[in-house]
Amino acid sequence: MGIRKVNYERCTGCATCVEECPMDVIRLDRSINKDEMPPCQAACPAGMSMRDYIYLVVQRRFEEAAALVRNTLVLPGVTGRVCFHPCEEDCARRKVDEAVNIRSLERFVTDYALESAPGPVPKLHNEKIAVVGSGPCGLAAASELARKGYPVTVFEALPVLGGMLRAGIPEYRLPRDVLEREIDSVIELGVKTLTSTPVCDLESLFATGYKAVLLAIGAAKSRNLAIPGEDATGVAYGLDFLRDFNLGKGSRLEGKVAVIGGGNVAVDAARLALRTGASQVTIIYRRSRAEMPAIKEEVKEALAEGVRTKFLAAPVQITRENGGLCVTCTRMKLGKKGADxxxxxxxxxxxxxxxxxxxVIIAAGEEAEVPSKWGLKLKRGAITTDPTTLATSRRGVFAGGDAVTGPGYVIQAIASGKKAAAGINCYLRGEQPGFEEARRVNKPPLKGVDKKARNTAAHLGIAERRNQAEVEAGFSPEMALKEADRCMACGSKAFIKYLRDCMTCFLCEIDCPEEAIYVSPERERRKPLPW
Amino acid sequence: MFNRWTRQVNCDVLVIGGGLGGTFAAIKAEEAGAGKVVLVSKGKLGKDSVSTFAAGVMSVIMPGDDFEAEFRNYALGEWSGAGIYDPAWLKIAMEENYDRVRDMESYGVQWARKPDGQIERRAARGVVLKGTFMKPFMDAMANKVRSTSVEVAGHIMLTGLLTENGQTSGRVVGAVGFDTRTGDFCVFKARAVVMAAGGCSFKPRFAGCSMSTGDGYTLPYRAGAKMGSFELGHFHQMSAAAFDTAGMNLFVALGGHFINARGERFMQDYFPNLVEFADLTSVSQASAMEMRAGRTPVYLDMTHFPPASVNRIRTALRSPTKALERMGIMVGDKIVSPIEYAPCFRGTYSMGGGIVTDIECATSLPGLYAVGDSRCRPEQEPAALAGAAVTGARAGIFAARFAKESGDVEIDRGQLEELEGFTFAPMERQDGIEPDHIITENLETIVPYEVVLIARGERLEKALKEVRRIQREEVSILYASDLHYLRMAHEAANILLTTEMYLNSYLTRKESRRACFREDYPYTDNINWLRNTRLKLEKGEMQIWTEELPYDSLPLKPERTKRLHPIFEVARRKGIPWG
Structure with a gap:
């Protein structure tokens, strides 16, 4: 009596049968494999469950999608714009056509459903926690801890909140109203913030009643190149350049600008320089484009905007001559693969x-600035921590984000903040940190999936990029629905939902790329014979 | 549950349905420069149509054939028009047949070839000349559509046509429906609409057609279109009794024959010349007469097939091959046992009722064109696939012309709201009747062979009364718990309305002609009944009337005689009682 079985060992959830069944008998069961992580989620440092919220988008339940996103992740409006999206690198759809545009979907739901941010949480615990630094790591930890019911205070040395999100990332990538909105969503949880309040010694924090401290101080010190002439007039460090402009203190540039380095700071500085008057910007990088640690799209946009590149060139000296600067470089070639x-x-x-x-703007890397009187164990300028709890060598002091890992991406800092919050909670509650590793979906759909082009939000025309206007627009709801429809919901299985409507046409069995379906030709005699 | 979203698409030509006719309409409309063409299908394009499961055979009339003899066959042949035909249309259908065959070839459809490279044609049921497909062709048609600028909108169940100012019988300006996956209310605004949604299957015991549920009739009917000739269609197909299988055309073409319970090749009695090649309905009627005589069940015997024939079935018919194998009937390259067959009420395919059109496929509603099984086809033109191809292409071309020449259209907001309410009503209801129940009730009403296979006025009236009762009492409170059942609820309503049109037309024709087979009027009456039935929705009622054929202008004139329907003739000779 019709379609009988789907062999779940073989079924990859490619949905060929779901799409093709003329009688609409089969559906995709997306809940069957809750314990297996799709590759996107496994790749996300913060463990965002893209499969679930994208399915909510498919169902036109945008508010619930946003609530789910915000439940996992603080500042989704930020990561929806600036994330380096490792989820997309691992997206199983890449083997079919192109990755799902997950970042734009995240941005869409959080921009669409502004009211989805959770409100204040009642205080359940008395232990005050100090978070030093209001960058992504600090805000993530503060938000997690506040939602667990702790009183949290964030200390920020700068007069404004946001850390590197504000001082480092230029406005054309992350509009300030969005940043304000996202920071506000943390404050609304009941987090206290103190700006222009650098923390100099940890003892005074503990003395004023804080039971735990999280150092989320970032990597705010520019590394120097250690070459002659680095201190010449007209030479600046990338972070200083970005911070000055982003906090409204920078003055317009003129003439030619050389940016040394291949990371995000270098690319941001180069693009910002173009927007603030430079007539020509050249990135000097000692390796080639493929090795640049900067986010690929950012490099692409920079080149489209007219940033020039000088690859395989390492500066050896900067000299001042004829009122200008001269960067002397050595040509490089690529040798063997290193440890990274x-x-x-x-x-x-x-x-x-x-x-x-x-x-000349030098952006050759950044490191944390850790006062020696804090008495913490360091390794190559970074704070050493327990990998599970992020506890430092000092009792009650935790550290996360760039201060521990060196310069990384926003989502890594957020993930680190979440982890530190969990570590602090365990510390204060005297619990052992749980550790759970989810299995990955081992057979994502591959065969039988129809190609559908990736949807990309509109970008500002190159000629219009002479100010800080946001370069990338968001998805319209229609675009979001189209893009969400591309998610293959890895780990799902075909599910015979309307068995009695099968007309035994065998299309599903014949077209199943995995030969996972069995149809019986015999039909129940419910429908009458003429005699 | 999904949040409801409204999606509107504006286009120049909207094609409803993605079978052979719909794909042809879309391709040709685009070629004719229609502008934006949108094709809406109920499932996935290429997989959701009756054409997807077509029995691997299509009529091919080639240059060099004896057109005059063929024309006579189609116009007057007993198995064919039996005198009811439209000469202008028949000429077009025959002339354009081969062009469409060539088109399909250029889209990648593969034909069986003779060693000299010519298309191989075999005699098959009913029609003399046939071309044989090597493999299912809808993938090629769908891929052709996808390679053009035609926008395909899949998984959409349409529920109503939009008309100018919301007026019944006004110009058609689009259609509405819902996305069966997301529940979106889908609105299509179009300058011209091509109805290619196929016929009505009534969801019978027959694989490969249950998704076709009279949507192509009920939407235009409700919008006020003139319909007709429902009683003349081939409603019956022979199918295996224990399981569902298509493929009769090819089985018979390869030499399969029917035997009755006594092992007699009974079709030799009924159709000494055509034998099994007699049309679908005739075989069903003959089987019903054997039933009257107590010589059922009947069997289809293919046990004598050589391996080459069995392999031909394998390549042409994927689904029936699976079924035959799984039932233990096809083993390797042999058919090991006869298959119990029974007439199967399977709907309005290949010829019969539908929307009345002119030779440009234009309907009585300006801006609406009709194709294939959705179109009224009283004559047995080179029908089914060939008819779908010819009408599809014509409808596409003339709809494109209409769209270019006519002004922009506007959607009537009031009508839109009303249709939205109508579309989602079964899901809004708290309680009600399930569509499945109604579909089964309808089948129970019309399937017993003494209702329509061997009809009589009283029995038809009783069935019609029951169908109207179901409509009044149950269709009005259809209930759908989710989107799947919402689609089925609309399908059930469409099936019931089509059944009403069918039974009403059957009652109106007081003679026996081809599929219309009445014990109380056993004569084919060319004196009084060279007429077509017509029906239309007027002031909320189904109006039905007949229109006389323009006898004087027919190039080949059927004899003005009255003689017994051939099946009754044989039954009388064989001593099977009727009356």
Whole structure:
């Protein structure tokens, strides 16, 4: 009597049968594999459950999708814009056509459903917690802890909140009203914030009653190149340049600008320089484009905007001449792969050449600035912590984000903040941290999925990018629905939902790429014969 | 549950249905420069139509064939028009048949070939000349559509046509429906609409057609279109009794034959010349007469097939092959046992009732064109697939012209609201009757062979009364618990309305002609009944009337005689009682 069985060992949930059944008998069961993580979620440092919230988008339940996103992740309006989206790198759909545009979907739901932020949480605990730094790590931890019912105070040295989100990331990538909105959503949880309040010694924090401290101080000190002429007039460090402009203190640039480095700070600085008057911007990087640690889309946009590049060039000296600057570089070639998997640059002997510029911005990496009187164990400038709880060498002091890992991406800092919050909770409650590793979906759909082009939100025309206007627009609801429809919901299985409506046409069995379906030709005699 | 969202698409030509006719209409409308063409299908394009399961055979009339003889066959042949035909239309259908075959070939459809490269044609049921497909062709048609600028909207169940100012019988300006996956209310605004949603299957015991539920009739009917000739269609197909299978066309073409319970090849008695090649309904009627005589069940015997024929079935008919294998009837390259067959009430395919059109496929509603099984086809033109191809292409071309020449259209807000309410009503109800119940009741009313297979006025009237009762008492309170059942609720309503049109037309024709087979009027009456039945919704009532054929202008004139329907003739000879 019709379609009988779907072999779940074989079924990959490609939905060929769901799409093709003329009688609409089969559906995709998305809840069957709750304990298996789809690749996107497994790749997300914060463990965002994209499959679930995208399905809510498919169902046109945008508010619930936003609430689900916010439940996992603080500041989704930020990560929806600036995340380096490792989820998309691992998206199983890449093997079919292109990754689902997860970042734009995240941005869409959080922008669409502004009211979805959770409100204040009643205080359940008395232990006051101090969070030092209001960057993504600090805000994530503060939000998590506040939602657990702790009184949390965030200390920020700058006069404004947001840390690197505000001082580092330029407005054209992250509009300030969005940042304000996202920070407000943390404050609304009942988190106290103190700006222009640098924390100099930890003892006074404990002395004023704080039971735990999280150091989320970021990596705010620019590394120098250690080359002659680095201190010449007209040479600045990337972070300083960004901070000045982002906090409204920068003055317009003129002439040619050389930016040294290949990370996000370098690319942000280069694009910002173009927007603030530079006539020509050149990125100097000692490796090639493939090795640049900056987010790929940002590099692409920078090049589209006219940023020039000088790859395989390592500065060896900066000199001032004729009122301008001259960066002397050595040509490099790529050698063997290093420990980080990237090919290591090696100098080519006697290959020096000069690049002239009016301004030079050095963005060769950043590190944390940890006062020695805090008495913490450090390793190469970063704070050493327990990998599970993020506890430092000092009792009651935890650390997270860039201060521990060195410069990373926003989502990593947020994930680290969440982890630290869990560690602090365990510490204060005297619990053992739980550790659970979810299984990954082992057979995502591959065969039988129809190709559908990825939807990309509109970008500002190159000519219009002469100010801080946001470059990438968001999805319209229609676009979001189209893009959400591309999610294959990895781990789902075909499910015979309307068995009695099967007309035994065998289409599902014939077209199943995994040969997972069995149809019986015999039909129940419910429907009459003429005699 | 999904939040309801409204989606509106504006286009120049809207094609409803994605079978052979619908795909042809979309392709040709686009080629004709219609502008934006949108094709809406109920499931996935290429997989949701009766054409997807077509029995692998299509009529092909080629240059060099004896057109005059063919024309005579189609117009006057007993199995065919039996005198009821439209000469202008028949000429077009025959002339354009081969062009469409060539089109399909260029889209990637593969035909059986003779060693010299010519299309291989075989005699098949009813019609003399046939071309044989090597494999299912809807994938090629769907891919062709996808390669054009035609926008395909799948998984949408349409529930109503939009008309100018919301007026019944006004110009058609679009359609509405819902997305069966998301529940979106879908609104299509169009300058011209092509109805290619197929016929009505009544969801019978027959695989491969249950998704076709008279949507192509009920939407235009409710909008006030003139319909007709429902009683003349082939409503019966022979199918295996224990399971569902399509493929009769090919089985018979390859030499399969019917035997009755006594092992006699009874079709030799009824149709000494055509034998099994007699049309679907004739085989069903003959089987019903054997039933009267107590010589059922009947069987289809293919046990004598050589391996080459069995392999032909394998390549052309994927689904029936699976069924035959699983039932233990096809083993390797042999058919090991005869299959018990029974007439199967399977709906309005290949010929019969539908929306009345002119030779440009235009209907009585300006801006609405009709294709294939949705169209009224009293004559047995090169029908079914060939008819769908020819009408599809014509409807596409003339709808494109209409869209270009006519002004922009506007949707009547009041009508839109009303249709939205109508669309979702079964889901809004707290309680009510399930669609499945209504579909089964309807089948129980019309399937017993003494209702329509061997009809009589009283029995038809009783069935019609019951169908009207179901409509009045049950369709009005259809209940759907989710979107799947919402689709089924609309399908059930459409099936019931189509049944009413069918039974009403059957009662009106007081003679026996082809599928219309009445014990109380056993004569084919060319004196009084060279007429077509017509029906239309007027002031909320189904109006039915007949229109005389323009006898004087027919190039081939059927004899003005009255003689016994051929099946009754044989039954009388064989001593099977009727009357």
């Amino acid at each position: 998997g990237r090919r290591q640059p090696e100098p080519v002997p006697d290959s020096e050449f000069d690049i002239t510029a009016d301004r």
